[in-house]
Amino acid sequence: MPTSPLRASLLAAALPVVLALAACSPPAESAPAGPPAELQRFYDQKLAFGSCDGYATSDADRELFAGNPAFQCARLEVPLNYDEPDGDTAKIAMLRVPARGESLGPLVLHAGGPGVPGMNFAATTAAALATSPVTERFDLIGFDTRGVGATTPAASCFTEEDYADPNAAFEFIVTDKKATAEDTRKIAEKCTTRSGGAKNLGALSSRDTARDMDIMRAALGQEKLNFFGHSYGTRIGALYAREFPRNVRAMVVDSAVDPHLAFADRRVASFAAFQKAFDAMAADCAAKPDCGLGQDPAAATRVYQEAVQPLATTPLTGSDGRKLSFRMVVDFTISALYDPIAWPFVTGGIGDVRKGNADTMLAIIDRLNSGSGATDNYLAASVTINCMDEERLTPEQAVEMRARLWQTAPFLDSGQGTDGARDTCEAWPVPAKPAHPFPERIEGLPPTLTISITNDTTTPHSGGISLAKTLGGSLLTADGWGHTIAASGKNPCINAAFADYLINLRTPAEGATCKLEPTTAK
Incomplete structure (x- = not known):
């Protein structure tokens, strides 16, 4: 995904058509993997959700979070360096939007980027899916990943x-x-x-973020993780699936980064x-x-x-x-x-x-x-995370x-x-922790759902096909133009599949397609 100083928020124009859904029986339950003993104290922590005062790091977030009693915030403690669990720690900033009805538990979201603030993403997704069964049945959990926003240390x-x-x-x-x-x-x-030294830069990899999510899962009181990530967030989902396949209940990845292509390709x-x-x-x-x-x-x-x-x-x-x-x-x-x-x-x-x-x-x-500028560390986080990943x-x-x-x-x-x-990243002071290579197939996962747009510019459709095969799950094709669709709530066809999978673990039939309404594209 190209890094650009411009922060364009472009509207995704898409309205739907038809989708055939096939009921799939969930696989037999497998016990989640236990944490290493040296990380047990992190897994045992209890999150104290409360006011979101003091969490906003940009004018947009201050306006979004201000006075909204539905939003609850907390900080998760994780090792700065997983090879030194008794050393310095990082504090992951989280925002929770409680379910509107009887909750099935938390749905952890990843906003993409890298560098896009995840707390903000939870708040805006809750608004976009205000009438969706997803927000009816799940607590949305957004988090600013390592180096991003209100998480410390932050990239600069x-x-x-x-x-x-x-x-x-x-x-x-x-x-x-x-x-x-x-x-x-x-x-x-x-x-x-x-950013506070080379030790902090060395901690800003996607592989570390995937490990943070497993601590988050436990701190949220869950044996299994429900996850939704789009764009670069699909890399985080794939890394989590690779490291913790037995700890997944449901995983939706939208507009996928191909897990098998190296940086240049x-x-x-x-x-x-x-x-x-x-x-x-x-x-x-x-x-x-x-x-x-x-x-x-x-x-x-x-x-x-x-x-x-x-x-x-x-x-x-x-x-x-x-x-x-x-x-x-x-x-x-x-x-x-x-x-x-x-x-x-x-x-x-x-x-x-x-x-x-x-x-x-x-x-x-x-x-x-x-809205972009020095108070928003998106660009710095994007540079530093990419330098660690690639x-x-x-x-x-x-x-x-x-x-x-x-x-x-x-x-x-x-x-x-x-x-x-x-x-x-040629002169970067610490070695990379590349997100590659991936196995051809990740074993031990339950059914997953990959959503991919045929004319996606930044994460081509071929990457969605590739990730769906790697996860061994279902592929839902969105026929049209754009980048990411599920979090927008704009396509009833996508909305229905998204909710049915997360709530009932039913995946779309093989070859299922949702039509995105044409805009100016021919």
Whole structure:
């Protein structure tokens, strides 16, 4: 999943059609795995849920949490380093939204990212599923994962000036920047210093988060875990399933990260999907007389490049004196390709850029980027978690990867050549804890449910197929465009399958599909 400084909250436009459900008998119960003796004190802790005062770390969360008596918060203590259980600890911030009816227990949610705050996710999911049987029968549990939000220690890498700089680069592979070893060293130093040292950075891996969830399961008083994760949250679910298969009651993963693809191959697959979405956007736009990409879809990539590549060396100046850079336009385009509702903003903005007008694009970026900034550590957490999860690339491998990505998604090509591509994590002070490799099949799991959208840009449908096979569970295909769907509550077909599986452990029939209502995509 690409890292971008833009925090676009794009609407998922999808309404449903039909789904056939097949009742499946749950497997025979297996006893959950017990914890190692040295971790017993963490497993034995009791959570003290109470007021959420003091938990908000952003203006959005302060507004969301304020005065809502339904929200209850607590902190879970876990080892900072699982190899040193008697050493320093981390405190995982949690938010609970109690079930509206008779509860079947907690449903632990993971918001994705990496770096998206999970407490906020529980609150917004509760609102989106306000009339769903899921919120009727489950207590929703959201948590800020290691390094994120109100959890301590929290990741920090960038200053207010860094966030405000439109030309700041935080990723050195897909960019126009010709990075150096000094650039990667500076990022590593900033993250190390501002996050409290290398020992804290070394604790921010997804493998550690999966282990935290098992302590959370026990502290919530549950023998078996109910889990829902989307996007990057599917990686956390898969890691938990791999480590604790006997401790799962139900698991839903939506818009899956392919567990078998290494970093470079996964990025190439994702950018192939972005190019597919770009081409679909161009075809849709071409039918309109004022299309900013022109009336020939086959020429749209070239038209886009001709408009934005010059900005890599000469940013376009808006009427207020601000500069529109290549990086700003590309970051926005990637964000907008997630959902067809946003496509006209790209094509309209590019049309104005071609006329020498930066104001339209700057205004759109301002609107989508509102609410991000130094008080929100999403970007720092995303960088630090990815640096712990992924294989590190040499400069030569980074150059090769940039070439592969631009060949796969040529609309992103800056025209500046591939020299200067570097792995942001090249100078990281601690070794990675890669989330790979995965077994072809995880044994000992109960039936699971994977939901995958056919035209998902950032987690391609092939990844959903792959994860469903790895989990040995059911695949529910959502036919349409978008990224993640179950938590939105917008598709009755998805809603029904989601609730029936979680409550009754019934999985969809083989080949089951929900139709997402077309928006602007053809």
